[in-house]
Amino acid sequence: MTACGLDFGTSNSTLGIAGPEGTRMIALEGRHETLPSAIFFDFETHHPAFGRAAINAYVAGGEGRLMRSIKSVLGTSLIDEETLLGRRRVGFREVIGLVIRHIKATAEAATGVELTRVVHGRPVHFVDGDAAADARAEDALADIARASGFSDVSFQYEPIAAALAYEAQVTREEIALIADIGGGTSDFSIVRIGPDHAAKPDRAGDILANEGLRIGGTDFDRLLSLEAVMPHLGYRSPLLRDGLLTPNHLFVDLATWAKINFLYTPGVLADVRRLMREARRPELLERLAIVLEQHLGHALAMRVEEGKIALSDHERVEIDLALVEAGLTAPTTRERLGVAVADPVQRLATQTRDCLTQAGLRADQVDAVFLTGGSTLLPAVRGAIIGAMPGARIVEGDKFGAVGLGLTIEAKRRYG
Incomplete structure (x- = not known):
């Protein structure tokens, strides 16, 4: 039985395994470690396609239905509703489960081991300003993961996971702002990292601030x-x-x-x-x-x-x-x-400053800004985040893999 870190994203998903030899990311589609979070239901064959294959089937004009960004239904009433696929109705929980089971089965086939323990990524907030809805969204994702074959399911905030990935490459203590701007959510953490911190069994004291918004690439x-x-x-x-x-x-x-x-x-x-x-x-x-x-x-x-x-x-x-x-x-x-995006970008800038306030820090006390998530490539988004702390060093993270790697590092720490 092997532990893994699973980043089920709005736009893309990744999975890494944690074994005695260390951590490694798994190719989920051909040679690609990222799998677009897309599923195409073919009405003729009645077999779903996933990722790039799903998108290609849709573009080729196959008779069926494409679904993308399905993570976005978590935290909404849609999660408990059904959608029409051809002549049958399917629940959104089942749709998400199909994608997660496909990721799990692909990784198991590639490694030859059964994956039973998972650290699942989650945004700081699935839902803005509604703690009860946020808790229901995590519970729903946990239920789907267990129904997909994981017996031990735990969660880590996605920006904290990205911080762990960044920490693996630093050689001295730093205070870093982690900005993870994904397809559906934008998450910020301020974390104290470094070689001496990485081995701690409890990192709660190193997490200085967490903020998040339901704003993203979509x-x-x-x-x-x-x-x-x-x-x-x-x-x-x-x-x-x-x-x-x-x-x-x-x-x-x-x-x-x-x-x-x-x-x-x-x-x-x-x-x-x-x-x-x-x-x-x-x-x-x-x-x-x-x-x-x-x-x-x-x-x-x-x-x-x-x-x-x-x-x-x-x-x-x-x-x-x-x-x-x-x-x-x-x-x-x-x-x-x-x-067009001025309003959400302004909210990202405000969230960045709020994160500093929560941490009790001045902008000049942040050593580095670590950017991950595809939307950090947008000039307006980058400017909003970097502008809040112009003196910090800018570190470009793996835009689609940093969170998954950090979740895998966390899986190794939690499950051995």
């Missing part, structure tokens, strides 16, 4: 989509009646990963067709109808995500919308993205 995707893409589908376009605009909820749901599938119903499509007759520019809503009719929502969201990532390196990009209409593009800029 929120930035949604805001960029509403700013740059959805207007091409009729978002906020005028109706024939003076002063009225198209209703927002259709476009907000289409821009939100976890809600896209709920739009694929005859009733929603009929509403859009009726709306076209009331619109000053019905050709825009015709594009929306095409997206719903052909189930292009996730493919559209992927284009937006690709555009967001490209803006980390380029000042201007053209988001390709040819899947909706030949030659259609949505030009956007880094500045425009910055405007």
